[in-house]
Amino acid sequence: xxxxxxxxxxxxxxxxCGQCFRAVCLPDGSYRFISRENVLNIREQAPHQFQVSxxxxxxxxxxxxxxxxxxxxSRIREDLLMQLSGEGETPFGQTPRGVSEGDAATEAxxxxxxADSVERCMPGPDVVSDAAVRFLTQAEQAGRGLRILRxxxxxxxxxxILSQRKNIPAIRSAVEKLAMLYGHPVKEMLFxxxxxxxxGRASExxxxxxxxxxxxxxxxxxxxxxxxxxxxxxxxxxxxxxSLFEKLMTVKGVGKKVANCICLFGFGRTSRAPVDVxxxxxxxxxxxxxxxxxxxEYAGIMQQYAFYYMTHxxx
DNA sequence: GACCAGGTGGCCT
DNA sequence: AGGCCACATGGT
Numbered sequence: 001x002x003x004x005x006x007x008x009x010x011x012x013x014x015x016x017c018g019q020c021f022r023a024v025c026l027p028d029g030s031y032r033f034i035s036r037e038n039v040l041n042i043r044e045q046a047p048h049q050f051q052v053s054x055x056x057x058x059x060x061x062x063x064x065x066x067x068x069x070x071x072x073x074s075r076i077r078e079d080l081l082m083q084l085s086g087e088g089e090t091p092f093g094q095t096p097r098g099v100s101e102g103d104a105a106t107e108a109x110x111x112x113x114x115a116d117s118v119e120r121c122m123p124g125p126d127v128v129s130d131a132a133v134r135f136l137t138q139a140e141q142a143g144r145g146l147r148i149l150r151x152x153x154x155x156x157x158x159x160x161i162l163s164q165r166k167n168i169p170a171i172r173s174a175v176e177k178l179a180m181l182y183g184h185p186v187k188e189m190l191f192x193x194x195x196x197x198x199x200g201r202a203s204e205x206x207x208x209x210x211x212x213x214x215x216x217x218x219x220x221x222x223x224x225x226x227x228x229x230x231x232x233x234x235x236x237x238x239x240x241x242x243s244l245f246e247k248l249m250t251v252k253g254v255g256k257k258v259a260n261c262i263c264l265f266g267f268g269r270t271s272r273a274p275v276d277v278x279x280x281x282x283x284x285x286x287x288x289x290x291x292x293x294x295x296x297e298y299a300g301i302m303q304q305y306a307f308y309y310m311t312h313x314x315x
Numbered sequence: 316g317a318c319c320a321g322g323t324g325g326c327c328t
Numbered sequence: 329a330g331g332c333c334a335c336a337t338g339g340t
């Protein structure tokens with residue numbers, strides 16, 4: 001079947017941007033994505049034309065949502081650039097200023113992790129510094145084509161617990177190993193990411209043997225909390241961004257950065273902008289002030305452009 | 316064979 | 329509240 005996609009849609013970038021770890025480019029130039037029980041082969045056969053291996057029903061019911069196709073990223077980029085050029089005086093998702101200092105909505109939009117002061121979101125003359133404008137403009141160009149994939153929350157929970165102090169290739173192999181050991185086959189030599197029940201069968205010692213190292217008890221705790229119902233991933237969907245973030249932080253081994261990644265990549269919360277070592281470098285290139293929260297509802301999308309830029313270009 | 320990786324929890328002031 | 333540091337393993 002052929003799908004037409006006019007909007008931003010770079011398979012290469014999405015498969016290699018550090019948000020999904022199981023997508024691969026096959027020898028024939030097509031890409032294979034896997035999520036839950038679904039496997040998709042997709043190839044760009046002409047500009048904006050994609051050949052997909054699934055049925056129309058599977059595309060509409062699953063993959064359209066997975067690729068976040070209800071959002072128009074070209075439009076979002078325009079908005080982001082407009083804010084960069086200073087035309088958008090009011091950052092997304094924030095109420096106009098000068099009303100009242102302690103405005104709850106503004107404060108909520110500013111808080112990325114509950115610890116940061118409102119201070120740095122309170123825009124001075126320039127919400128985003130000149131250095132930041134230059135950097136973010138470059139980043140948007142480099143990252144054009146990316147989308148925030150709507151991945152399985154459980155898989156994101158475990159994957160980003162695994163991710164700490166690993167590079168992307170190492171995360172890939174760790175996830176693949178878990179799938180091989182505890183998932184079930186969907187095709188030959190291709191395994192699902194293990195469900196909470198499947199992964200729950202592994203003891204902490206088993207997980208250490210699988211190479212998780214000090215993260216083994218963290219993964220165990222996550223599986224325990226999900227299996228006991230203490231962490232109900234379906235219910236979490238209904239929570240607002242901040243409550244979701246706080247709830248995720250109750251899992252051992254889930255700190256600010258990992259919780260924000262789960263919010264962004266597992267729950268589609270595009271206001272969350274995780275700060276890792278790469279983004280810290282980006283922040284210093286921007287003059288030392290984290291520019292992402294100022295993008296409000298789309299902070300996570302701008303962050304993803306910056307992350308891609310940092311990990312793929314020499315800056 | 317160093318060096319570093321999409322960090323975090325625990326301990327210390 | 330904020331600054332160190334150990335932590336296990338694998339890729340480059």
